[in-house]
Amino acid sequence: MTIEIQPVAFVKNSRETPEDDDWGRVASIIELAEHIPTESLTGIGEFSHLEILYYFHLVPDEKAVARSRHPRNNMDWPVVGTFAQRNKSRPNRLGITTVKLKQYEGRTLTVIGLDAIDGTPVIDIKPVMNEFLPMGQVEQPKWSKELMANYWKKE
Amino acid sequence: MTIEIQPVAFVKNSRETPEDDDWGRVASIIELAEHIPTESLTGIGEFSHLEILYYFHLVPDEKAVARSRHPRNNMDWPVVGTFAQRNKSRPNRLGITTVKLKQYEGRTLTVIGLDAIDGTPVIDIKPVMNEFLPMGQVEQPKWSKELMANYWKKE
Numbered sequence: 001m002t003i004e005i006q007p008v009a010f011v012k013n014s015r016e017t018p019e020d021d022d023w024g025r026v027a028s029i030i031e032l033a034e035h036i037p038t039e040s041l042t043g044i045g046e047f048s049h050l051e052i053l054y055y056f057h058l059v060p061d062e063k064a065v066a067r068s069r070h071p072r073n074n075m076d077w078p079v080v081g082t083f084a085q086r087n088k089s090r091p092n093r094l095g096i097t098t099v100k101l102k103q104y105e106g107r108t109l110t111v112i113g114l115d116a117i118d119g120t121p122v123i124d125i126k127p128v129m130n131e132f133l134p135m136g137q138v139e140q141p142k143w144s145k146e147l148m149a150n151y152w153k154k155e
Numbered sequence: 156m157t158i159e160i161q162p163v164a165f166v167k168n169s170r171e172t173p174e175d176d177d178w179g180r181v182a183s184i185i186e187l188a189e190h191i192p193t194e195s196l197t198g199i200g201e202f203s204h205l206e207i208l209y210y211f212h213l214v215p216d217e218k219a220v221a222r223s224r225h226p227r228n229n230m231d232w233p234v235v236g237t238f239a240q241r242n243k244s245r246p247n248r249l250g251i252t253t254v255k256l257k258q259y260e261g262r263t264l265t266v267i268g269l270d271a272i273d274g275t276p277v278i279d280i281k282p283v284m285n286e287f288l289p290m291g292q293v294e295q296p297k298w299s300k301e302l303m304a305n306y307w308k309k310e
Contacts, residue, residue: 001276003210005158005247008221008238036246040221043235048294050238053208053249055158066163066195080198083163083205083280086287091191092160094208094279096251098289113290121156124249125238129295131303132241133288134253135268139203140284148286 007121008036011054015117018058018088020072024152028099028114030122032107045104049128052114054095055121056088063089077143098128113152162276163191166209170272173213173243175227179307183254183269185277187262200259204283207269209250210276211243218244232298253283268307 013028030052032038044050068081082090099111109125116122168183185207187193199205223236237245254266264280271277 001162003160003162003276003278005160005249007156007158008246036221039223040236040238042223042239043233043296044239046294046296047239047299048292049289051251053251066191068194068197078198081195083195084197084199084202084282086281086284090279091163092278094160096206096208096279096281098287100290121158123158123247124245124251126241126251127239127295127299128289128293129241129299129303130293131300131306132253133293134204134283135255135307137203138283138285138288139201140282141198141201144202144282144284145286148284151286152290 009122011116011120013118021150022153023115025154030109047127051126053124054116056093059093064093066091164277166271166275168273176305177308178270180309185264202282206281208279209271211248214248219248221246
């Protein structure tokens with residue numbers, strides 16, 4: 001079974017190469033693709049946060065696989081599977097990030113905290129609703145806290 | 156630009172038709188697709204919550220479009236665009252839901268709170284990390300709170 005999808009928008013920002021850390025200060029513009037009508041954003045400005053679903057378009061085929069490994073090849077961290085990590089080397093090359101909506105105007109959104117590089121295809125945009133946030137306490141392993149320590153740092 | 160993706164797993168549960176509300180008590184089993192190695196789930200049991208990215212496979216072509224409308228055709232709510240809603244009638248037919256991981260064993264995950272019907276293709280699984288939750292207060296319009304009132308109700 002193969003599913004075909006098309007970009008609905010594209011990212012514009014100052015990051016031209018993938019980097020591991022320091023995404024906190026990056027502002028991005030998300031601009032609708034030509035075939036998407038302007039009205040599809042109507043009312044989005046009433047939400048403070050959005051989920052951006054995007055495609056890691058630079059990941060080569062040989063890395064877009066499910067497996068297990070030390071995150072970032074750091075031997076201090078355990079071997080964990082692709083689906084216990086959020087990194088870009090994964091089947092289907094899909095990324096999801098919650099961002100803060102700073103500005104909405106016409107066919108463009110300006111957002112803070114999108115960890116995608118310039119030119120990234122966006123394949124969906126969803127509003128964050130409190131009712132869809134995790135129910136109950138979120139628990140996670142120690143390695144993941146260490147990995148995230150500098151991720152959102154403002155360089 | 157067309158992106159091709161393949162299911163990495165499938166949903167098994169007791170809901171055979173799409174319904175608007177009462178998803179709170181539904182337990183689902185997510186079973187890896189045949190071509191996905193078992194090791195891709197290693198370590199996932201240390202996370203309490205997962206993000207499940209799935210494909211609304213029953214949505215017909217004519218509904219998989221970006222537009223604007225009254226949510227659930229309720230005239231009491233404003234006309235809003237596809238990207239200011241989370242419903243299934245959208246380009247690319249992609250759904251994202253945060254679930255609670257109840258059990259992990261071999262090639263299967265048992266989760267609570269997945270709003271997808273039996274047979275739904277899963278296209279990615281990501282662990283929820285506190286560092287990826289929304290930063291700051293989440294604000295949303297009144298209509299979206301009213302719409303969500305019974306969504307997670309336990310029938």
